[in-house]
Amino acid sequence: xxxxGKAIKLGDNIDTDLIIAARYLSTADPYELAKxxxxxxxxxxxxxISQGDIVVAGKNFGCGSSREHAPIAIKGAGxxxxxxxxxxxxxxxxxxxIGLPIIESKEASERIMDGxxxxxxxxxxxxxxxxxxxxxxxxxxPEFIQNIIKNGGxxxxxxxxxxxxxxI
Amino acid sequence: xxxxxxxxxxxxxxxxxxxxAGEFVEASLDMVLANDITAPPGIKEFYNMSSGKVFHKDKIxxxxxxxxxxxxxxxxxxxxIMREFAYDQQITNYFEIxxxxxxxxxxxxxGLVVAGDVVIGADSHTCTYGALGAFSxxxxxxxxxxxxxxxxxxxKIPSAIRxxxxxxxxxxxxxxxxxxxxxxxxxxxxARYKSMEFCGSGVKNLSMDDRFTICNMAIEAGxxxxxxxxxxxxxxxxxxxxxxxxxxxxxxSDAFYDEIIHIDLSTIRPTVSFPHSPDNTxxxxxxxxxxxxxxIIGSCTNGRMDDMRMAARILKGRRVFKGVRTIIIPGSQKxxxxxxxxxxxxxxxxxxxxxxxxxxxxxLGGHMGILAEGERAVSTTNRNFIGRMGHKSSEVYLAxxxxxxxxxxxxxxxxxxxxxxx
Numbered sequence: 001x002x003x004x005g006k007a008i009k010l011g012d013n014i015d016t017d018l019i020i021a022a023r024y025l026s027t028a029d030p031y032e033l034a035k036x037x038x039x040x041x042x043x044x045x046x047x048x049i050s051q052g053d054i055v056v057a058g059k060n061f062g063c064g065s066s067r068e069h070a071p072i073a074i075k076g077a078g079x080x081x082x083x084x085x086x087x088x089x090x091x092x093x094x095x096x097x098i099g100l101p102i103i104e105s106k107e108a109s110e111r112i113m114d115g116x117x118x119x120x121x122x123x124x125x126x127x128x129x130x131x132x133x134x135x136x137x138x139x140x141x142p143e144f145i146q147n148i149i150k151n152g153g154x155x156x157x158x159x160x161x162x163x164x165x166x167x168i
Numbered sequence: 169x170x171x172x173x174x175x176x177x178x179x180x181x182x183x184x185x186x187x188x189a190g191e192f193v194e195a196s197l198d199m200v201l202a203n204d205i206t207a208p209p210g211i212k213e214f215y216n217m218s219s220g221k222v223f224h225k226d227k228i229x230x231x232x233x234x235x236x237x238x239x240x241x242x243x244x245x246x247x248x249i250m251r252e253f254a255y256d257q258q259i260t261n262y263f264e265i266x267x268x269x270x271x272x273x274x275x276x277x278x279g280l281v282v283a284g285d286v287v288i289g290a291d292s293h294t295c296t297y298g299a300l301g302a303f304s305x306x307x308x309x310x311x312x313x314x315x316x317x318x319x320x321x322x323x324k325i326p327s328a329i330r331x332x333x334x335x336x337x338x339x340x341x342x343x344x345x346x347x348x349x350x351x352x353x354x355x356x357x358x359a360r361y362k363s364m365e366f367c368g369s370g371v372k373n374l375s376m377d378d379r380f381t382i383c384n385m386a387i388e389a390g391x392x393x394x395x396x397x398x399x400x401x402x403x404x405x406x407x408x409x410x411x412x413x414x415x416x417x418x419x420x421s422d423a424f425y426d427e428i429i430h431i432d433l434s435t436i437r438p439t440v441s442f443p444h445s446p447d448n449t450x451x452x453x454x455x456x457x458x459x460x461x462x463x464i465i466g467s468c469t470n471g472r473m474d475d476m477r478m479a480a481r482i483l484k485g486r487r488v489f490k491g492v493r494t495i496i497i498p499g500s501q502k503x504x505x506x507x508x509x510x511x512x513x514x515x516x517x518x519x520x521x522x523x524x525x526x527x528x529x530x531x532l533g534g535h536m537g538i539l540a541e542g543e544r545a546v547s548t549t550n551r552n553f554i555g556r557m558g559h560k561s562s563e564v565y566l567a568x569x570x571x572x573x574x575x576x577x578x579x580x581x582x583x584x585x586x587x588x589x590x
Contacts, residue, residue: 013356013445017553022532026235026242028209028309040555060357060390064551065532066292068209068308088390089361090292094308144192144322154310155217158318 001122003080003101005052008045009114010038012058016070016091019062025069030076033069037077049078054120056112057084062091071100081120083127083138085109096145097154103127103138111136122149170420172328173395174363177303177417181286189327189424197227198302199281200315201289203271203528204232204243207250210290210309214316222257223319229261229280229289230254231271234528239535269500269526272296272384272468277502279410283398284417288312288321293468293550295386298395299379301402301416305393326392328363329354330425333370335434340584342478343378344470344548344568347385348439350431352449360390362426365419367397370433376405377474384469385550388446438583440546441566444554452571452583462493462545463576464557465569466524467531470548471499473506475569480512482573482587483519489579494521495537501526521576533557539564546575 017040024036038045055074061084062070071094074082082095082102095102101122108127112118117130125138141149151157171179171186179187181195202210207230214222222228230250235243254262261280268274272293275281283301287294292306307321315321331350351358364386366379374382379396386394396402398416406414437451450456465479476498488494496516498504504526507513513523529536531549539545539558544565547557552564567575570584577587 015551015553017532017551017556021555022205022234022534025205026240026246028212040560060360063356063390064292064553066206066290066294066306066308068206068290068310072209086357086360088357089392090306090308090387093311097308097310142192142324154314155213158217158314 003052003054003120005050005054005080005118007056007112007114007116007118008049008053009112010055010057013060013063014057015064016062016067017064019070020067020073025067028069028072030072033073034076037073046077051078052080053078054118055079055082056109057082058109059085061087063088066090068094068098071095071098075100083108083112096148099153105136105138108136108138169424170422172363172423172425173365173397173417173419174303174328174393175325177284177286178323178325180284180415187325189325191325192322193325194320194322195286197288197315197319197321198285199227199229199287200312201229201271201275201287201291201294202309202312203234203291204236204247204250205234206290206309206312208246210313211249211253213310213313217313218317222259222316225258226260227319228259228316229275230259231263231274232268233270233526234532235534236268236527237265237525267501270468270471270528273471273499273503276300276380277409277500279412282406282410282412282414283402284415288315292387293384295391295393296380296384296468298383298386298393299376300406301396301398303393303395306387326361326363327426328365329359330428331364331366332368332428332430333366333433334368334430335370335432336373337433337436340438340570341436342568342570343374343381345436345439346378346431346433347382348441348446348449348566349436351385351389351447352439353429354389356388356445356447357390359386362391364389364391364394366394371396372399373433375474376401377472380472381469385446388550438568438571440571440581441552443552443563443565446550446552446566455581457580457582458544459580460492460546460575461543462495462537462539463572464495464497464530464537464545464547464549465572466497466499467528467549468499469550470569471497471503471526473503475548476503476507476512478569479573480515482570482577482584483521484515486519486577486587488520488576492576492579493537494576495524495530496521497524497526497529499526530557546572546581548572
């Protein structure tokens with residue numbers, strides 16, 4: 001499985017209020033939410049996104065509230081993957097649970113510039129910067145998380161009976 | 169190597185003698201919580217993944233508090249989805265307007281959480297209940313749905329930071345100042361993925377309301393949970409509010425902590441977080457005394473009796489500065505009634521403040537006090553991110569009820585001592 005697109009570069013500590021402001025939380029519809037993705041940060045950003053683009057951020061991405069609307073808005077906006085130096089923990093869980101691929105890579109977070117063409121291989125965790133002709137390594141997922149990804153999120157995982165103690 | 173308090177609680181809920189940091193476990197849940205924003209998407213996922221019945225009708229709490237009382241038609245629809253689900257599933261702990269309050273104020277107050285519990289809530293401030301010696305943490309709607317369906321949740325066992333508190337806070341210093349001071353030291357990601365375990369001889373000098381406030385904002389340092397040891401104050405609180413038995417866990421003497429931070433409570437000054445991050449802290453003495461348009465006193469962080477009393481001590485016999493919109497929001501019906509009985513509401517109204525029914529409202533820019541372009545608020549809430557309380561160019565200054573009330577009187581950011589000498 002691959003993701004390919006241009007980098008949308010964001011900074012450190014991007015909080016979930018910035019990703020999707022609370023005033024839009026009266027719905028969880030991905031396309032409604034997507035219209036307001038990062039609005040208070042840069043209200044032109046949604047118009048710059050092409051289907052498949054990749055968010056590249058710094059430290060503690062997704063800090064703040066537990067709103068699952070944040071990864072849902074990102075996915076709805078057409079973002080295929082998020083790369084960050086690291087993530088706030090609730091956002092990290094939520095992303096896997098709803099099936100938004102996210103990768104941790106300090107090197108990629110530092111080296112990738114806004115607009116660079118990026119390809120991510122989810123099987124190997126390899127991140128290619130096609131613009132700079134560089135390759136970075138993403139952190140491997142723990143086995144438990146891999147099982148959730150394989151099932152397309154937590155709902156699929158629970159349905160498959162994965163949520164049983166003896167299998168952990 | 170021994171275990172931390174948090175690790176012991178999680179071990180006890182997985183039927184294990186021992187767990188270590190970094191392991192993934194599945195733990196049984198004592199309470200699963202959601203509100204009017206997070207429940208509707210969770211309910212949808214619940215029906216996607218389950219046979220259609222919740223695991224235990226007494227172990228789920230649904231609280232319409234964020235955009236309730238319904239602020240518009242869309243919010244009314246959201247609340248309706250949650251209400252109908254609660255009735256269909258015969259959820260015991262669904263709290264309609266009248267019984268309702270801010271979720272993290274009412275769950276302890278109604279005795280629904282006690283020491284030793286494992287609680288998840290689809291709200292990041294679920295970490296509040298660590299004040300009672302419980303493990304509680306925020307999750308998203310899908311995790312909450314899974315919890316409602318199976319009674320279980322997956323966790324990575326966290327490592328921990330130990331915060332050793334000594335001495336006693338001075339007159340106007342509260343739990344809010346302690347936690348803002350701490351976040352200022354370690355930063356908004358300083359405890360990312362970790363437990364913040366409070367301990368030391370200073371703990372006994374913090375009221376239960378102080379401890380709720382401190383644990384409430386553990387998430388603002390990125391923590392998975394904050395937790396206090398159980399002492400006589402905790403036991404008295406639980407005896408007064410709950411009929412449930414509890415389990416006390418203490419850390420092993422050889423428990424491993426990633427870091428130990430020492431805080432002398434007597435040296436902390438009233439503390440303010442400047443925009444746009446909770447770790448952008450200044451003591452009131454060094455803070456620029458910016459002029460303000462609004463003051464909010466309330467929220468899951470500071471909507472309890474200690475907070476109401478603290479605000480009343482400042483506002484008694486004084487008037488809020490002309491033009492400063494001062495909104496006071498008791499966190500629950502119980503707090504509201506108690507404030508009426510103690511004469512605090514009269515003090516607030518005579519001071520020129522308004523009182524709102526319990527709601528999260530302005531904290532997240534929902535309703536009941538939205539800021540216009542360029543406006544500034546001193547607020548006892550928990551986040552001051554860009555656009556949090558309204559327009560993207562508005563500013564939120566986080567502080568204690570004492571600082572917020574003093575600022576309301578002065579019309580600018582002010583310390584309680586400035587008002588005291590007036």
